[in-house]
Amino acid sequence: MIRISTIFVALCMVLVSGSLGLVLYSLTGLRASEAAVVALATLTCLILYNAVSMRMRERSDADGRIADLSRGIADLARQVSDFGRRLAAAESKIVSANSAASDRTQSGLQAALGEINELGGLVRQLAATVAAHDDMLAALPSAAVAPTAEPAQSARPIDRAPAIPVAATPAAARPAAASPAPARSDAQILTTIKNAVDANGIDIFLQPIVTLPQRKVRYYEAVTRLRDARGEILTAGDFIPAAEAAGLMGRIDNVVMFRCVQALRRLQVRNKDAGVFCNVAAATLSNPATFAQCLDFLEANHALAPSLILEFKHSTLRALGTTESEHLAALAQRGYRFSVDHVKDLRIEPRELADRGVRFIKVPASLLLDQKQTSTSDIHPADISDLLGRFGIDLIAERIEDERAVVDLLDYDVHFGQGFLFAAPRPLRQDAARDTADKAKPGANGAAGPGWTDATGADPMKAGAIKPERQPRMTGNAALVRRAGGTA
Structure with missing residues (x-):
């Protein structure tokens, strides 16, 4: 487009200068050479005029473009400054809000910490x-403590529901008997064991495991x-060695x-979340x-696998052989979970235990609170609960007998506790057929028997599992008083 116009203008200038010459x-009578000179001079003037006019036009266009560009840059600078002011205002608002x-x-954290x-x-x-009260009660003579133990127990209100109602058993059948059982020889113990096994003289006592610090069963x-x-009772420590030796x-x-x-x-009739720990010997x-019989029975009751926890000694799991490992794996494949008790030291391998199906570990409270364990174990006792929790294992502090241990265990992030402070083992009723008659019998005041309900919501009386006890449950301080007086 530009070249065509330039060629057209050049042709026009040549035609004008030629026409002039x-x-x-023709008209003035000039010679041809003179007319050609005039025509050439005219063409030169036209060319110069065209070049100057084009240069001026281009300069004016450039000035206009520069002016437009300057105005655009000024507008852009104004917009940028406006955005900068808005961004600064937004940043100031965010900083003030933060x-x-x-x-x-x-302030809230300081108040909460306070x-x-x-x-x-x-x-x-x-x-x-x-x-201090426990020390004072322990310092009392046995003659003074014995008659005042029960009034002190009954005078203080109990702020939580009893974990397990107990049956009115003979004095010899209670966990804390007034008089120690007579010494027995190995032959007598073995005879007692055989007679108890043959005559169905095996009793089950239930001891609750509570949550901390709520103390709910x-x-x-x-x-x-x-x-x-x-009717005399033999504890596990009395008959297990002889029973193992006799097979x-x-x-x-x-x-x-x-x-x-x-x-x-x-128990699960009233509370589906109830669980029972069942000890299994090595x-x-x-x-x-023997294991085949137990496995057949457990497989027939596999629906209870999430609630029936099989408990083994720590030494048993440490000394597992090929046969024992296969049997343990067979139980784990059927959905049963395991617990470990009788822990003697804190050298625990949580990954290995979790791979074997262990979900609970019971450690004596005295072992957790023993300062000597800090130097002998690979991890501080206060960090054991967190370490086990990473592998899905819950820590249970057992053999808790005083309130001071509970306070110290809360600092160790222990979520479960077991011991005489919460409740002693209570006998399980063998004859469930009398449950309806027992519930229908009126009490001393003409009302129905007491409706005991444990803290999990299960009613052992209505489920036919536990006999009721007419006396109030012994608390931790009362147990200490009885032990100090020689009656527990």
Whole structure:
């Protein structure tokens, strides 16, 4: 487009200059050379004029473009400055909001820390007061403590529901008997064991496992007791060594598993979340014939697998052989979970235990609170609960007998506790057929028998599992008083 116009203008200038020269040559009588000079000069002037006019036009266009560009740059600068002011205002608002939120958070955190410190001080004062009272009660002579133990127990209100109602059992059948059982020889113990196994003299006592610090009953542990012909009770520590030596632990474990399943079914009538810990001996795990019977029974009751926790000694899991490992894996494949007790030290391998199906570990409170364990174990006792929790294992502090231990265990983030402070093992009723008659019998005041309900919501009386007790449950301080007086 530009080239065509330029060529057209050049042709026009050549035609104009040529026409001028031809006119001068024709009309004025100039010679041809002179007319050609005039025509050439005219063409030169036209070319110069065109070049100057084009240069001026281009300069004016450039000036206009520069002016337009300057105006655009000025507008852009104004917009950028406006955006900068808006961004600065937004940043100032965000900073002020963050500072206000941080101030509120800091103030709230300081208030919460102050309340926590105040509560901690109150708890420490309460623990010191309870400890002082326990020391004073322990210092009393036995003659003065014995008659005042029960009034002190009944005078203080109980702020939580009893974990397990107890049956009115003979004095010899209670966990804390007034007089120690007579010493027995190995032959007498073995005879008692055989008679108890043959005569169905194996009793089950249930001891609750509570949550901390709420102290609500979450699980029960089945404790095995043997009853002889005279009604005297043998604890596990009295008969287990002789039963293992005589090869009777398999028969005892079969009966105990049967009773635990019965108790669990009765408890789950009112509370589906109830669980029972059932102890299994190493001899049962290593004996193929005995284990096959137990496995058949457990497989027939596989629906209770999430609630029936099989408990083994820590030494048993440490000394597992090929047969025991296969039997343990067979139980785990059927959905049963395991617990470990009788822990003697804190050298625990949580990953190995979790791979074997262990979901609970019971550690004595005295072992957790022993300062010597800090130097002998690979991890501080206060971090054990968190370490086990990473592998899905819950820590249970057992053998808790005073309030000071509970306060210290809360600092260790322990969520479950078991011991005489919360409740002693209570006997499980064997005859469930009398449950309806017992519930229908009126009490001393003409009303129906007391409707005991444990803290999990299960009613052992209505489920036919536990006999009621007319006397109030012994608390931790009362137990200490009885032990100090020689009656517990």
